[in-house]
Amino acid sequence: xxxxxxxxxxxxxxxxxxxxxxxxxxxxxxxxxxxxxxxxxxxxxxxxxxxxxxxxxxxxxxxxxxxxxxxxxxxxxxxxxxxxxxxxxxxxxxxxxxxxxxxxxxxxxxxxxxxxxxxxxxxxxxxxxxxxxxxxxxxxxxxxxxxxxxxxxxxxxxxxxxxxxxxxxxxxxxxxxxxxxxxxxxxxxxxxxxxxxxxxxxxxxxxxxxxxxxxxxxxxxxxxxxxxxxxxxxxxxxxxxxxxxxxxxxxxxxxxxxxxxxxxxxxxxxxxxxxxxxxxxxxxxxxxxxxxxxxxxxxxxxxxxxxxxxxxxxxxxxxxxxxxxxxxxxxxxxxxxxxxxxxxxxxxxxxxxxxxxxxxxxxxxxxxxxxxxxxxxxxxxxxxxxxxxxxxxxxxxxxxxxxxxxxxxxxxxxxxxxxxxxxxxxxxxxxxxxxxxxxxxxxxxxxxxxxxxxxxxxxxxxxxxxxxxxxxxxxxxxxxxxxx
Amino acid sequence: xxxxxxxxxxxxxxxxxxxxxxxxxxxxxxxxxxxxxxxxxxxxxxxxxxxxxxxxxxxxxxxxxxxxxxxxxxxxxxxxxxxxxxxxxxxxxxxxxxxxxxxxxxxxxxxxxxxxxxxxxxxxxxxxxxxxxxxxxxxxxxxxxxxxxxxxxxxxxxxxxxxxxxxxxxxxxxxxxxxxxxxxxxxxxxxxxxxxxxxxxxxxxxxxxxxxxxxxxxxxxxxxxxxxxxxxxxxxxxxxxxxxxxxxxxxxxxxxxxxxxxxxxxxxxxxxxxxxxxxxxxxxxxxxxxxxxxxxxxxxxxxxxxxxxxxxxxxxxxxxxxxxxxxxxxxxxxxxxxxxxxxxxxxxxxxxxxxxxxxxxxxxxxxxxxxxxxxxxxxxxxxxxxxxxxxxxxxxxxxxxxxxxxxxxxxxxxxxxxxxxxxxxxxxxxxxxxxxxxxxxxxxxxxxxxxxxxxxxxxxxxxxxxxxxxxxxxxxxxx
Numbered sequence: 001x002x003x004x005x006x007x008x009x010x011x012x013x014x015x016x017x018x019x020x021x022x023x024x025x026x027x028x029x030x031x032x033x034x035x036x037x038x039x040x041x042x043x044x045x046x047x048x049x050x051x052x053x054x055x056x057x058x059x060x061x062x063x064x065x066x067x068x069x070x071x072x073x074x075x076x077x078x079x080x081x082x083x084x085x086x087x088x089x090x091x092x093x094x095x096x097x098x099x100x101x102x103x104x105x106x107x108x109x110x111x112x113x114x115x116x117x118x119x120x121x122x123x124x125x126x127x128x129x130x131x132x133x134x135x136x137x138x139x140x141x142x143x144x145x146x147x148x149x150x151x152x153x154x155x156x157x158x159x160x161x162x163x164x165x166x167x168x169x170x171x172x173x174x175x176x177x178x179x180x181x182x183x184x185x186x187x188x189x190x191x192x193x194x195x196x197x198x199x200x201x202x203x204x205x206x207x208x209x210x211x212x213x214x215x216x217x218x219x220x221x222x223x224x225x226x227x228x229x230x231x232x233x234x235x236x237x238x239x240x241x242x243x244x245x246x247x248x249x250x251x252x253x254x255x256x257x258x259x260x261x262x263x264x265x266x267x268x269x270x271x272x273x274x275x276x277x278x279x280x281x282x283x284x285x286x287x288x289x290x291x292x293x294x295x296x297x298x299x300x301x302x303x304x305x306x307x308x309x310x311x312x313x314x315x316x317x318x319x320x321x322x323x324x325x326x327x328x329x330x331x332x333x334x335x336x337x338x339x340x341x342x343x344x345x346x347x348x349x350x351x352x353x354x355x356x357x358x359x360x361x362x363x364x365x366x367x368x369x370x371x372x373x374x375x376x377x378x379x380x381x382x383x384x385x386x387x388x389x390x391x392x393x394x395x396x397x398x399x400x401x402x403x404x405x406x407x408x409x410x411x412x413x414x415x416x417x418x419x420x421x422x423x424x425x426x427x428x429x430x431x432x433x434x435x436x437x438x439x440x441x442x443x444x445x446x447x448x449x450x451x452x453x454x455x456x457x458x459x460x461x462x463x464x465x466x467x468x469x470x471x472x473x474x475x476x477x478x479x480x481x482x483x484x
Numbered sequence: 485x486x487x488x489x490x491x492x493x494x495x496x497x498x499x500x501x502x503x504x505x506x507x508x509x510x511x512x513x514x515x516x517x518x519x520x521x522x523x524x525x526x527x528x529x530x531x532x533x534x535x536x537x538x539x540x541x542x543x544x545x546x547x548x549x550x551x552x553x554x555x556x557x558x559x560x561x562x563x564x565x566x567x568x569x570x571x572x573x574x575x576x577x578x579x580x581x582x583x584x585x586x587x588x589x590x591x592x593x594x595x596x597x598x599x600x601x602x603x604x605x606x607x608x609x610x611x612x613x614x615x616x617x618x619x620x621x622x623x624x625x626x627x628x629x630x631x632x633x634x635x636x637x638x639x640x641x642x643x644x645x646x647x648x649x650x651x652x653x654x655x656x657x658x659x660x661x662x663x664x665x666x667x668x669x670x671x672x673x674x675x676x677x678x679x680x681x682x683x684x685x686x687x688x689x690x691x692x693x694x695x696x697x698x699x700x701x702x703x704x705x706x707x708x709x710x711x712x713x714x715x716x717x718x719x720x721x722x723x724x725x726x727x728x729x730x731x732x733x734x735x736x737x738x739x740x741x742x743x744x745x746x747x748x749x750x751x752x753x754x755x756x757x758x759x760x761x762x763x764x765x766x767x768x769x770x771x772x773x774x775x776x777x778x779x780x781x782x783x784x785x786x787x788x789x790x791x792x793x794x795x796x797x798x799x800x801x802x803x804x805x806x807x808x809x810x811x812x813x814x815x816x817x818x819x820x821x822x823x824x825x826x827x828x829x830x831x832x833x834x835x836x837x838x839x840x841x842x843x844x845x846x847x848x849x850x851x852x853x854x855x856x857x858x859x860x861x862x863x864x865x866x867x868x869x870x871x872x873x874x875x876x877x878x879x880x881x882x883x884x885x886x887x888x889x890x891x892x893x894x895x896x897x898x899x900x901x902x903x904x905x906x907x908x909x910x911x912x913x914x915x916x917x918x919x920x921x922x923x924x925x926x927x928x929x930x931x932x933x934x935x936x937x938x939x940x941x942x943x944x945x946x947x948x949x950x951x952x953x954x955x956x957x958x959x960x961x962x963x
Contacts, residue, residue: 197532236532
């Protein structure tokens with residue numbers, strides 16, 4: 001049951017093989033039984049899930065329900081959910097109950113999904129290993145001694161362990177794609193503006209984007225269909241029609257031009273990961289694609305640029321967590337300054353503090369031009385690299401992450417080495433492009449991912465390209481053997 | 485030493501939109517605390533701002549009204565600082581690229597001179613909430629109803645040289661924003677707030693002195709008082725060998741003093757950067773022209789027209805166009821009275837203004853409406869009453885005793901124009917005062933007034949003064 005795709009589960013619901021309540025209970029039981037060893041959920045909302053499932057069953061009976069009606073999902077704990085605790089992986093929001101639903105949550109609710117709970121994540125989405133969560137590290141279901149990646153590590157782990165058929169995630173510098181790669185699942189970061197950010201707790205507003213985390217491109221298409229679209233509550237959401245993402249999934253790839261950036265295959269890339277990626281690319285050649293080497297000459301500037309822009313924005317975005325209206329407040333503040341200082345010192349973890357400090361510094365008088373402004377200029381150069389590339393090729397491919405899941409604690413005290421986990425994904429956020437990570441052949445026995453980058457709003461093409469590989473291979477069907 | 489004062493003003497005009505600048509919550513004044521603050525205004529996690537188009541329209545109208553450049557592209561920026569009534573920890577404002585660029589406005593001074601004051605820029609921003617310190621013991625209450633209220637911050641050049649000029653400028657901007665209906669101008673409710681940057685320098689010196697920023701100037705009177713106090717304070721410091729420090733000073737109206745709020749060293753580094761949640765505001769010529777079409781006749785245009793069409797003195801025209809309501813009132817009087825516009829001006833600027841001022845009544849609530857006043861002027865024009873009696877009638881109208889005709893009738897104030905009757909009284913008066921008649925005739929011309937007064941006394945002022953004059957002259961020339 002838990003290895004079924006959304007389409008298969010939806011068919012089962014319609015055929016009356018099981019009800020949504022039964023399906024929901026099935027996954028709740030799995031969570032209960034298996035998540036203790038993974039810690040992929042921060043909050044499981046059984047009661048709400050079962051009553052949503054009941055409603056979905058009614059909807060299914062009366063007909064007219066969409067493909068997601070009655071399907072259990074999990075939300076990354078960065079999406080505000082009315083009446084259900086939203087922690088964002090932080091002590092700061094340990095008891096925060098949102099008074100409203102994020103647009104993504106509203107849309108998926110409208111599609112009839114059943115929310116099983118909220119998944120663990122790096123605190124305020126700042127991290128690449130899920131170790132910065134106040135609620136404890138998430139374990140990679142393939143090897144529980146290793147990290148699942150981050151920041152959407154809980155979503156990636158719960159889908160990989162089949163504790164939920166699908167989950168939502170968010171990606172600011174690779175936070176959907178990198179954990180998807182490390183957990184052997186499919187993760188799509190759409191074009192910036194494709195999915196509304198309203199109700200998604202902001203990390204870096206100009207980079208944040210929500211997307212689906214699934215076991216297949218086919219499921220990702222169904223999820224994106226429900227999530228995408230203009231939202232008048234988000235001025236940066238794109239007022240563009242949403243195409244049918246499932247319609248062209250099986251389109252033929254003959255003549256598809258794949259660009260391989262030479263900068264993505266150089267120093268720092270693990271040899272086994274490289275081999276797995278090359279193997280996948282060879283599959284694409286078999287499917288009729290042409291491969292050309294391209295250059296994205298400013299790739300080496302992506303990580304430093306990101307670590308100015310993202311902290312700068314986060315330093316401002318996280319100012320609202322001040323202990324005044326909601327969230328953690330220190331005991332007995334003696335004055336206003338004490339209230340601010342202690343509430344924030346106690347409420348935020350080290351990585352969040354590190355980034356607030358970096359960002360505050362980068363925006364300070366006298367440093368703004370040298371850091372923030374310069375970073376914005378470099379950001380343009382990076383976008384221009386991609387623009388030029390897409391004049392030659394249809395999609396760009398490379399590894400999602402330079403390495404497979406590393407051991408818990410291995411990089412925890414080496415932020416720069418941790419930041420390099422996102423070396424191939426960050427530029428895509430800086431340029432605002434869509435990217436998808438799909439599982440390929442294991443690298444030395446561990447999951448790894450192929451990243452496919454598309455032009456603006458080319459999600460349908462990405463899903464088509466991803467799905468064709470998943471038609472031709474079974475990499476995406478592999479599930480962790482130690483989890484039944 | 486001769487000192488020169490240099491003043492620049494920052495005016496915050498609250499825009500008269502229905503909802504907030506970045507949310508749909510109402511901005512009505514006086515609601516129960518925190519009942520007009522939605523999730524966006526509360527700075528809840530995950531919320532996003534959406535720009536209110538009406539606020540943009542209003543800012544553009546202002547730009548056009550001061551003949552400024554309206555920016556084809558302007559950008560919202562975050563001004564970062566912590567304060568409990570600032571829910572997001574930053575204020576959304578405009579920094580490098582404001583919506584309104586350089587413009588100017590002409591102020592008119594009492595001595596008849598006029599002066600052009602430069603406007604550096606005007607930008608859109610959101611207001612903060614309010615901290616309430618008094619109602620809570622040892623605690624501070626926060627009311628976020630005001631948070632997110634749209635403001636237009638209008639920044640002047642340091643072009644003013646006295647408190648009087650600063651007040652004239654503030655009043656001119658005040659009149660303008662009300663003319664174009666983008667702000668209700670209510671200073672008591674904080675819809676129109678002034679901060680003044682004040683410095684002094686030796687006359688003739690080009691370099692500006694160190695300035696102090698004065699805050700909490702919520703009336704034109706306080707603006708003038710605070711500036712004068714500050715100028716005195718700064719001159720005292722310099723003359724006694726000290727140095728003025730750059731700081732923000734708060735005006736205390738009760739004690740009529742300013743005191744230091746924070747110095748330059750304590751000032752925040754606001755870490756402005758473009759707000760990534762909002763797109764740049766891009767305006768094309770079509771939109772800007774559309775806004776131009778919606779502008780009413782502006783004060784200066786109206787003043788010109790009043791001078792030409794109604795043959796008014798510049799001073800009368802300036803006064804009458806100082807607010808749109810007053811100008812409308814005046815024009816309604818002229819239209820209804822069909823008489824001499826100059827006389828109408830005298831009445832509006834004279835009796836009416838005095839009564840409004842005396843009873844602190846707004847012109848829009850005047851018990852003597854334009855129609856009522858026009859009725860009175862008609863009775864002066866057709867000589868039913870004299871100008872002097874008319875003042876009595878006006879007062880009765882002000883007290884709500886009916887229109888001019890009703891008051892004249894009820895009080896029997898109709899003018900006596902019967903020559904025979906007046907002549908009879910003239911004869912009597914002259915006959916009863918032989919001594920004075922004698923003196924007048926021997927050259928004491930001043931006594932003429934005495935005779936007029938006597939006749940008027942007898943008729944309770946109702947005799948037609950012109951006729952009295954003529955008949956008296958004739959009578960006294962006899963014998």
